[in-house]
Amino acid sequence: MTIYVDISAAVHQKAGLARYARSLAQSLVQNYGSRYDFALFYNRSGPKQPPAELPPLTTRTVPLGYKPWRMAVLLGQRMGLGFDRLLPDGELLHATEHLMLPLHHAR
Secondary structure, three states: OEEEEEOHHHHOOOHHHHHHHHHHHHHHHHHHOOOOEEEEEEEOOOOOOOOOOOOOOEEEEEOOOHHHHHHHHHHHHHHOOOOHHHOOOEEEEEOOOOOOOOOOOOO
16 A cells, blocks of 8 residues: 655645644654555655655655645646546545645545
8 A cells, every 4th residue: 555645835845734744754654664655745846855854755746836736736626637647556645735635546
């Protein structure tokens, strides 16, 4: 089972959510990394990278800035579009944003 953790807030340094997303990803990998396959997901604009504190994991990105990405997610939710192709092997996504990536095949 591949579990993706959306670390977009940590990559873009969005106030308290950045610290929460970073800490969550660190804790999940540290405590459950021997039982599950973890991967990271984030939207990127330019050369932004995951925080250095995070372990090197499989990472998938979408090349959109923060606001365009959030608008795409909102439109995807409203129109019933699935974004499963972005996480083709994902069985679970843990997101820290209030706009949830619309997936049809992952929990």
